Amino acid sequence: MSRVKDVWVFTEKQESIAELCAGARQLGERVTVLAVGSRDRIERIIAFGADRVFYLGDTGADRTVEDYAFTLSKLIEEEAPDLFLFGATKRCRHMAGRLAARQRTSVLSDIMEFLTDKDEIQGTQMVYGGAAVRTLASKSATVFSVVGSGVFTSLPEDADREGDVRAVDFVEPAYRVRCMEKRERGGTSVDLTAAKRVIAVGRGIAKEEDLKMIEELARLIGAEIGCTRPISEGVNWMGRERYIGVSGVMFKPELYIAIGISGQIQHMVGCNQSGVIFAINTDTAAKIFSQSDYGIVGDLYTVVPVLLEKIRAAR
Amino acid sequence: MKIAVCYKLVPDEQDIVINGDHTISFDKAEWKIGQYDLVAVEAAMRLAEVAGGTVSALSAGGKQLENSKLKKNILSRGPVDAYMIIDETMSDADSYQTAYVLAKAIEKIKDVDLVVCGEGSSDMYAQQVGSQIGELLQWPSVNAIGTITLADGKLIAERMLETEVEVLEIPIPAVISVTSDIFQARIANLKDILEAGKKPVVRWDLDDIGGVPEMSTNVLSVLAPPQADRRRVIIGGDSGDQINEFYEHLRKEL
Numbered sequence: 255m256s257r258v259k260d261v262w263v264f265t266e267k268q269e270s271i272a273e274l275c276a277g278a279r280q281l282g283e284r285v286t287v288l289a290v291g292s293r294d295r296i297e298r299i300i301a302f303g304a305d306r307v308f309y310l311g312d313t314g315a316d317r318t319v320e321d322y323a324f325t326l327s328k329l330i331e332e333e334a335p336d337l338f339l340f341g342a343t344k345r346c347r348h349m350a351g352r353l354a355a356r357q358r359t360s361v362l363s364d365i366m367e368f369l370t371d372k373d374e375i376q377g378t379q380m381v382y383g384g385a386a387v388r389t390l391a392s393k394s395a396t397v398f399s400v401v402g403s404g405v406f407t408s409l410p411e412d413a414d415r416e417g418d419v420r421a422v423d424f425v426e427p428a429y430r431v432r433c434m435e436k437r438e439r440g441g442t443s444v445d446l447t448a449a450k451r452v453i454a455v456g457r458g459i460a461k462e463e464d465l466k467m468i469e470e471l472a473r474l475i476g477a478e479i480g481c482t483r484p485i486s487e488g489v490n491w492m493g494r495e496r497y498i499g500v501s502g503v504m505f506k507p508e509l510y511i512a513i514g515i516s517g518q519i520q521h522m523v524g525c526n527q528s529g530v531i532f533a534i535n536t537d538t539a540a541k542i543f544s545q546s547d548y549g550i551v552g553d554l555y556t557v558v559p560v561l562l563e564k565i566r567a568a569r
Numbered sequence: 570m571k572i573a574v575c576y577k578l579v580p581d582e583q584d585i586v587i588n589g590d591h592t593i594s595f596d597k598a599e600w601k602i603g604q605y606d607l608v609a610v611e612a613a614m615r616l617a618e619v620a621g622g623t624v625s626a627l628s629a630g631g632k633q634l635e636n637s638k639l640k641k642n643i644l645s646r647g648p649v650d651a652y653m654i655i656d657e658t659m660s661d662a663d664s665y666q667t668a669y670v671l672a673k674a675i676e677k678i679k680d681v682d683l684v685v686c687g688e689g690s691s692d693m694y695a696q697q698v699g700s701q702i703g704e705l706l707q708w709p710s711v712n713a714i715g716t717i718t719l720a721d722g723k724l725i726a727e728r729m730l731e732t733e734v735e736v737l738e739i740p741i742p743a744v745i746s747v748t749s750d751i752f753q754a755r756i757a758n759l760k761d762i763l764e765a766g767k768k769p770v771v772r773w774d775l776d777d778i779g780g781v782p783e784m785s786t787n788v789l790s791v792l793a794p795p796q797a798d799r800r801r802v803i804i805g806g807d808s809g810d811q812i813n814e815f816y817e818h819l820r821k822e823l
Contacts (some may be wrong), residue, residue, distance in 0.1 A: 274788065282768075309778075314651065318615030320711075322615055330800070342732070343731055344712055344713040344728075344729075344730050344731065345730060347696055347697070347700070347712065348700045348710070348711070348712040348713075350697075350700075351664075351696075351697040351698075351699075351701050351704075352700050352701070352710070354665065354697070354701065354702065355665065355668060355700070355701035355703075355704035355705055356704055358665065358785070359665055359695065359785040360663040360664045360665040360666075360695070360701075360785045360786055361695065361697050362786070363664075363693075363694075363695035363696065363697060364695075376789065380579045380794070381692060381693050381694070382580075382582045382585060382593070382692055383582045383691070383692075383694075384592050384794070385582050385585045385593065385793070385794075386585070386791050386793055386794065387635075387791070387792055387794045388693075388788060388790070388791045388792075389788075389789040389790045389791075389792075390786045390787065390788055390789065391786065391787045391789055392784060392785065392786050393783075393784070393785055393787060394785050395739050424789075427711045428707065429707065429708065429740070430709060431711055431737050431738070431739050431740075431743075432737065432738040432739075433735050433736070433737055434725075434736045434737065434738055435679075435735070435736040436733055436735050437733065438732065438733055438734075438736050439729070439730070439731070439732050439733050439734050465732070476782045487749065487750045494731075495731065495732075500694070501688075501689070501694060508822075509823075511819075519582075523577060523794070526794075526796075526797055527797065530822055531799065532818070532819055532822075534813075534815075538805070543794070543799075543801065543803050544799075544801060545799055546799055546801065546803070547799050547800040547801070547802065547803075547818075548800065548802045548803075548815065548818040548819070549801075549802070549803040549804065550803070550804045550806075550807060550811065550815040551803065551804065551805050551806060551807070552804075552806060552807025552811070552812070552813065553807055554622065556807045556812070557807050557812050557815070560809070560812045560813075560816070561812070561815075561816055561819070564813070564816045564820075565816075565823075568820065
């Protein structure tokens with residue numbers, strides 16, 4: 255696999271800067287991070303693997319991250335990077351789309367794997383709700399891509415790394431949206447992708463209070479809890495950050511226990527790379543069983559209490 | 570206020586057939602309106618009902634758009650009329666081509682104050698078209714909108730990001746993409762469906778809106794995902810012994 259020359263990185267989240275820098279170093283010769291926020295972050299960004307940092311400035315009462323779209327657009331015009339990687343957040347997605355439109359091209363969205371070949375950049379992505387994997391090549395001078403979370407593994411932080419820092423002048427936006435207020439979103443900001451063991455629940459759980467039993471199981475075995483889309487968006491029993499599937503978390507924990515989950519493809523694409531999969535479901539014909547290592551056809555309200563008892567007894 | 574809501578017809582993924590060589594086939598697939606687009610239509614209707622105004626449905630695609638059942642389906646959900654850009658090129662259009670054609674159509678419709686898009690298309694789910702239409706029209710655009718009202722000629726909207734909520738003031742004209750759970754899409758009644766058949770549908774060719782740019786991507790392959798090999802040890806019931814057997818397998822992994 256040949257490498258392209260210039261790879262740029264833009265993401266709002268400190269954790270994903272390290273991942274994207276590692277990816278950018280695999281794919282390109284020179285890594286440039288476009289940084290918005292506190293100036294103190296710059297040294298760490300270089301330690302994460304950036305060769306250059308273009309420091310755009312900080313947000314404040316009268317300046318949002320989105321307002322930097324015009325500044326970024328001008329930089330792209332001037333420098334024409336080969337590849338521009340964005341984190342998999344709503345904000346980054348929107349920024350990528352806007353910047354790509356200004357360069358008259360599409361974004362390679364949610365790329366799981368990159369190939370750079372014969373001066374062409376290719377990426378693979380899930381389509382049709384996870385029923386297919388599509389491989390695309392971009393024809394544009396600058397290739398824009400939103401990188402799926404967890405695709406690249408961060409390199410160890412190297413405090414001795416040196417890099418160039420360039421402060422970039424702000425370009426006044428021609429049109430903008432004003433942010434009047436910001437508040438924390440309810441729920442914890444759990445990062446399921448970092449969990450080694452995950453228990454996921456689906457509509458087999460009858461009542462919200464029954465989650466207590468699942469929480470107890472998770473606590474005993476040191477697991478995080480995730481869910482299917484109906485649990486987070488249908489009945490709102492869990493936050494969106496816990497929803498596993500095609501438009502939510504996609505990850506590969508060592509152990510995955512699916513409880514009351516039928517195994518629809520839209521869910522399974524999020525977890526089918528797990529090390530070992532266990533399933534509890536009342537329906538013999540549930541799709542989950544053909545995609546599990548161990549399954550039990552049974553009522554979770556019978557099975558889980560017995561498991562709790564046995565795990566407690568074994569401690 | 571004049572609102573245009575964008576939608577896309579997609580093949581029902583339940584009808585996808587996987588061929589022996591891992592390619593996929595849609596030959597037997599039913600076409601439907603994207604599920605996130607139905608939510609966008611609902612959001613547009615609710616805003617028009619509260620703030621006053623009309624909603625027009627807008628789509629670009631292949632010949633499936635001609636299907637009278639699907640035309641009635643979209644119009645039975647409240648829009649007063651529908652605009653369609655129909656050309657086979659558009660059935661495989663990438664997000665930039667789609668955004669380009671929709672932006673041209675919005676200019677041609679004239680006097681649109683707000684464009685509403687869904688979270689993403691149900692087939693490709695790139696979540697890009699709304700953001701791109703905004704840039705092509707040079708209007709402000711925002712994604713992830715979870716609530717929306719109109720006050721003093723501006724939109725006040727909440728944007729649902731991963732860990733925070735932003736309260737935004739959006740000047741119009743603007744383009745917004747709404748979350749998948751901003752509203753539940755309504756179910757049309759018989760009267761709505763009958764009336765939908767009488768609503769005007771404006772049909773444009775690509776020439777009517779000045780053509781379409783070339784694709785910016787090449788699709789190299791679309792294949793069924795490889796299945797991981799699983800042991801598939803399935804215990805057929807939940808008697809005490811059977812749960813114990815299941816537990817023994819689990820214990821070895823803990």
